[in-house]
Amino acid sequence: MALIVQKYGGTSVGTPERILNVARRVIATKDAGNQVVVVVSAMSGATDSLIKLAKEISPNPSERELDVLLSTGEQTTIALTAMAMNSLGCKAVSMTGAQAGIVTDGFHTKAKIANIEPRQIHSHLDDGNVVIVAGFQGETSEGHITTLGRGGSDLTAIAIASAIEADLCQIFTDVDGVYTCDPRIVPTARKIDEICYDEMLEMASSGSKVMQSRSVEFAKKYGVLFEVRSSFNQNPGTLVQEETKDMEHVVVRGLSVEKNQAKVTITNVPDRPGTAARIFTTLATTGVIIDMIVQNVSTAGTTDISFTLNKDELPKVEASLASVIIEIGAAALIATQGVAKLSVVGIGMRSHSGVAAKLFEALSNAGINIQMISTSEIKTAVILDESKITEAANVVHAAFGLDKS
């Protein structure tokens, strides 16, 4: 008998009929001899409707009260899911985040899980119940309702799996798992059977938004084995786990593509201590997420500093840096839109040379110009013209043999 946590997202529980389907899946897992804890999101659209209601009251609703409001979305789903289980003859009990012992800090609308007290979950499991827990929510140690922000239900599932020492955590979603590349871009992309946390993190932070990075980071930190799979079919998904020796034999695990990027270059930055810090502390105050940062060696006492970001954030960045450029004595800020990022990810590249060379050669053979390069231990990323990104992804995917099983 295994102890399994299953998480179903908003699309999987979007209608009463789909909730009944989820219930049947859970019962099949239980009937196979397992104990099951189910984590559910709000029905798709429910959270948006609640936010709309709040905005009719106030353009800037109190965050404490927004959490009280939004948490009703998942509470509705747990009740309906438990009813569905019961109506199909299976013992099940719903639990809100607070009831399930999920204790968070007090940062409303983006709280972090501080601790889980799984005593009540265990007690209901011991009574033979499937336990249905509301994702995305918890309460502070003072008893205020909180929500965990984007990707919060995945995080709830991973954190509960850790707290109850589950054998496996299954994240059910609307895709079959993690792919070698987005199949809408590379039609020959294949589903990856297993991937280690660090690779998953690099894929997630590079645009393959199967899961939010924070959930993967949490799983890595506490060693939670999890599987990403589809709630609409029975195909096995992608297993995400600690890295094993075997994994290194695959040099490149997958590619990820991020569109809608912009590139900013600040030219002729005087090469003295503090200028880069001045630029990036200013950017930090804007809350804009900066991705790649590249600075090359200095010539004639100045250097160029480039970075990339989501192109929607460009106006904010240009406004905030205008005075900084004058202050530090740089020449100009050159912003380029219409670029995209292609990342090659794999823990095997740590011990195999030639990945960058093969990447550059594949792009060169296709006549695609590289505008920026950035590397980490298990990732090599390039910035390209956005109009070339589909062609680039396909030639690189083929060059690394990712289309062959």
Next chain:
Amino acid sequence: MALIVQKYGGTSVGTPERILNVARRVIATKDAGNQVVVVVSAMSGATDSLIKLAKEISPNPSERELDVLLSTGEQTTIALTAMAMNSLGCKAVSMTGAQAGIVTDGFHTKAKIANIEPRQIHSHLDDGNVVIVAGFQGETSEGHITTLGRGGSDLTAIAIASAIEADLCQIFTDVDGVYTCDPRIVPTARKIDEICYDEMLEMASSGSKVMQSRSVEFAKKYGVLFEVRSSFNQNPGTLVQEETKDMEHVVVRGLSVEKNQAKVTITNVPDRPGTAARIFTTLATTGVIIDMIVQNVSTAGTTDISFTLNKDELPKVEASLASVIIEIGAAALIATQGVAKLSVVGIGMRSHSGVAAKLFEALSNAGINIQMISTSEIKTAVILDESKITEAANVVHAAFGLDKS
């Protein structure tokens, strides 16, 4: 400075705009120098939508889970109301039933309040907040969410007023207060300024459904002073309180009318111990609420037993009593639909004779036949032909001078 509990029903909080109006009313009460606890219902229609959703999952949803589901209705309103207060510049904090310390028994969908631990309410009040509490809900001492059934939000307000020793509990509704009779039936009916618990109970149990009897009984038991008034205007309402000496000067406080009644007579019931018990224990198992019961003296060793009930329940009663009539050796069951009940209520009638005589005379002068009579210490009720009930209410209302202030 007074401590005031205000309760707003589903119609009063039915839209974001109405919630903002409620918030303004509450702020006016606070600005007048009071501490305020607000109890709110679900927005009108919300509970019905949730029940509809549950029925799409299962025709007989689990009652535990129905409570988890339905409690989101009030939770939505408390969040929106607190947001509205905050957006208007007033400190306010929402609390679910569980957070407010409302502990109930475990009878899901119709739980009874066992205890209120008002420590958290006091703590928020001490911090200068208006406290917004979800009506209709609580939790068991084991932490399961419960709901209180019909009229539950009124009960929450009265019970909190008692627990925090409030100076006054105001029940805001869509009528101006308790009337001498339903103004749709008697156009000259007047609002009653003050009424004692027992009179209010007789009015409530006789069809004047301004409030459920259980809330009035709770208020009586714990001596909670409350006022029933309209949320749509500033008129003072009806004060409900302990009986005072002054109140006895008014012999009749009001009339109440109950339509859609049926009368059942079981004829020639053998006059021996146990026959009445046999009939009414059988009725008790059906769950049908029996109202008036009348048995007259026995002649020739048999008697007739009559009772009234809501006419919709008649088929259930006829089916359940069919075999009992044969068993006890009674002659027949005669069911009459199309009857209505008129009750004259007032604590003053305890010390004034002639109320029944004046009632019968007024009906007689109008040529209206009395089918059944039943009296209690502060009420005289008659069963009449339903087609005569409007005329009867008007002549009796005038006969007791209720149309004069």
